[in-house]
Amino acid sequence: MAAIAQTGFREPNLLMKMMSRPTAMAGLVVIVAMIALSLLAPLISPYDPAQLAVRNRLLPPSWQHLFGTDDLGRDIFTRVLYSGRTSIAVGFAVVIFASIIGVFLGLIAGFFRKADAPVSRLIDAMMAFPDILLAIALVAALGASATNVVIALGVVYAPRLARVVRASTLVIRELPYVEAARALGVPTPVTLVRHVLRNVTSPLLVQATFIFANAILAEAGLSFLGVGISPDIPTWGTMISVGRQYMEQAPWIMWFPGGAIILAVLSLQLVGDGLRDFLDPRLAKDV
Amino acid sequence: MVRSALNRIFGMLVVMALVVTIVFVIVRLTPGDPAAVMLGPDATAADIESLRERLGLNASIPQQFLTYVGGILRGDFGQSIFLNMPVTEALMQRAEPTFFLTLFSLLIATLIALPVGVLSAYWRGSAFDQAATTLAMFAASVPSFWLGLVFMQFFAVRLGWFDASGYGGPGASFGERMHHLVLPALTLGLISSALITRFTRASMLDVLNDDYVRTARSKGMSEWRVVTRHALKNALIPILTVIGLTAALLISGAIVTETVFGLPGVGSLIVSAVLRRDYPLIQGALLVVAGLYVLVNFIIDMLYLIIDPRVRY
Numbered sequence: 187m188a189a190i191a192q193t194g195f196r197e198p199n200l201l202m203k204m205m206s207r208p209t210a211m212a213g214l215v216v217i218v219a220m221i222a223l224s225l226l227a228p229l230i231s232p233y234d235p236a237q238l239a240v241r242n243r244l245l246p247p248s249w250q251h252l253f254g255t256d257d258l259g260r261d262i263f264t265r266v267l268y269s270g271r272t273s274i275a276v277g278f279a280v281v282i283f284a285s286i287i288g289v290f291l292g293l294i295a296g297f298f299r300k301a302d303a304p305v306s307r308l309i310d311a312m313m314a315f316p317d318i319l320l321a322i323a324l325v326a327a328l329g330a331s332a333t334n335v336v337i338a339l340g341v342v343y344a345p346r347l348a349r350v351v352r353a354s355t356l357v358i359r360e361l362p363y364v365e366a367a368r369a370l371g372v373p374t375p376v377t378l379v380r381h382v383l384r385n386v387t388s389p390l391l392v393q394a395t396f397i398f399a400n401a402i403l404a405e406a407g408l409s410f411l412g413v414g415i416s417p418d419i420p421t422w423g424t425m426i427s428v429g430r431q432y433m434e435q436a437p438w439i440m441w442f443p444g445g446a447i448i449l450a451v452l453s454l455q456l457v458g459d460g461l462r463d464f465l466d467p468r469l470a471k472d473v
Numbered sequence: 474m475v476r477s478a479l480n481r482i483f484g485m486l487v488v489m490a491l492v493v494t495i496v497f498v499i500v501r502l503t504p505g506d507p508a509a510v511m512l513g514p515d516a517t518a519a520d521i522e523s524l525r526e527r528l529g530l531n532a533s534i535p536q537q538f539l540t541y542v543g544g545i546l547r548g549d550f551g552q553s554i555f556l557n558m559p560v561t562e563a564l565m566q567r568a569e570p571t572f573f574l575t576l577f578s579l580l581i582a583t584l585i586a587l588p589v590g591v592l593s594a595y596w597r598g599s600a601f602d603q604a605a606t607t608l609a610m611f612a613a614s615v616p617s618f619w620l621g622l623v624f625m626q627f628f629a630v631r632l633g634w635f636d637a638s639g640y641g642g643p644g645a646s647f648g649e650r651m652h653h654l655v656l657p658a659l660t661l662g663l664i665s666s667a668l669i670t671r672f673t674r675a676s677m678l679d680v681l682n683d684d685y686v687r688t689a690r691s692k693g694m695s696e697w698r699v700v701t702r703h704a705l706k707n708a709l710i711p712i713l714t715v716i717g718l719t720a721a722l723l724i725s726g727a728i729v730t731e732t733v734f735g736l737p738g739v740g741s742l743i744v745s746a747v748l749r750r751d752y753p754l755i756q757g758a759l760l761v762v763a764g765l766y767v768l769v770n771f772i773i774d775m776l777y778l779i780i781d782p783r784v785r786y
């Protein structure tokens with residue numbers, strides 16, 4: 187009951203708390219602005235991201251072309267904005283997919299004593315693979331496409347979320363209101379969703395923010411290696427991969443998409459740090 | 474303690490068995506016929522059939538699994554299709570650059586992270602602490618391949634201090650080979666120092682308020698001795714854990730960094746195996762890397778057990 191009464195106040199509270207911490211707020215403003223800029227790209231930039239203008243190729247940054255132009259004369263500022271759509275969307279899709287698997291596994295492992303040992307060992311085994319390595323192996327098996335990159339990275343990050351959900355569920359399982367629900371004859375799935383899941387959202391949200399940041403980095407890495415999203419689709423990673431060939435004459439081609447990645451990842455990490463401090467003071471200590 | 478050790482050994486064996494199973498499953502996820510995928514669209518039916526035979530794909534799935542597990546137990550990780558040699562041999566041939574790259578990166582990361590993390594915790598809340606924490610977070614946000622390219626552009630292309638890529642070619646002396654590792658190791662070391670700094674700081678903060686630190690101070694011991702002998706010594710176990718795990722995870726960084734700098738190491742071997750769909754090689758590399766990670770984890774847990782008598786599993 188307490189949990190239900192609380193939720194009505196949680197959101198305004200959270201935003202107000204965020205505002206009291208300048209770094210977290212700055213992170214939030216930057217990432218929201220980046221999402222808005224990429225969605226509003228056609229209104230902001232006079233150029234078409236795919237329009238070729240060979241006469242303008244490899245121009246350095248200027249007032250006409252804020253970030254310069256690439257090997258085919260395309261405006262890099264415009265391409266960074268449009269690439270943001272794919273890079274951010276892929277990161278977000280990874281978080282959603284990983285959360286679905288992670289919450290499912292974590293709830294089962296945390297709530298049902300008998301399931302704990304096997305599921306936890308499976309999580310341990312999955313975490314033994316370095317993220318990029320497991321992701322490229324999965325993409326190699328499934329085939330390179332945006333959807334498969336999301337599936338692969340989702341599988342890579344799901345165990346981390348499962349761990350967090352399991353740890354919280356272990357604590358909540360023993361609380362009086364869960365016992366009360368059981369005594370009242372509430373069916374177990376209802377208890378899990380209504381009483382347990384609701385109360386693991388805080389640590390889940392914190393972890394999900396960090397995974398969002400990691401997923402953007404990992405997607406860029408996969409695209410750069412040429413084992414991810416097709417180079418024809420502009421993402422920040424594929425832009426750097428192309429720019430690399432013009433490192434000597436036109437280093438700005440790779441500078442700006444890299445800067446966009448850093449900005450997005452850094453602001454997500456600041457938001458995650460802020461959220462952790464308000465929502466999960468217990469965790470704040472262990473990094 | 475013996476019981477704890479046995480528990481932990483059993484746990485490790487279970488995780489190893491799961492790792493082996495996961496690797497087997499991943500490669501079988503390939504839609505369609507892996508042999509056809511590997512050979513490409515120009516292959517004849519006979520070629521595909523002979524490769525299927527070689528890979529043992531004609532057997533039933535449980536039978537394939539048994540053959541595969543049997544091979545691993547005998548130390549046989551399969552044959553690389555494109556290199557035409559045992560997977561273990563292919564990995565060993567490429568081990569040198571990866572080994573030294575990992576070693577130097579770890580050294581650079583530790584040399585930066587230990588003092589910065591300790592001082593950050595000691596001067597908690599100071600300008601130094603804030604700058605260090607912000608920088609660590611910044612370093613964790615930089616894509617390693619991008620940092621590598623920026624270093625390459627500046628130090629190799631513009632200043633000409635290093636060769637932009639490669640490992641010195643055949644017959645290069647040890648010194649020349651190591652010279653090629655400077656920029657890659659700097660790239661990976663700087664990025665991995667972020668995580669170790671954060672752990673060192675957190676771990677030091679935990680112990681700096683402990684009673685024995687206060688006691689040491691009240692005895693009139695010098696601050697240097699208090700921090701190094703009493704606080705750092707106790708904070709070191711979690712720090713060593715994260716250094717150990719970073720070492721195992723650096724292989725992931727090596728995949729990207731070796732590709733950027735054109736180093737003939739295990740990382741770039743894995744990327745080319747993926748691009749050529751050399752499934753046995755991918756399988757073997759996954760197994761070796763994940764196996765190393767589980768082993769490092771296990772050794773660290775065992776060290777805990779020996780160092781700290783309160784630890785139980």
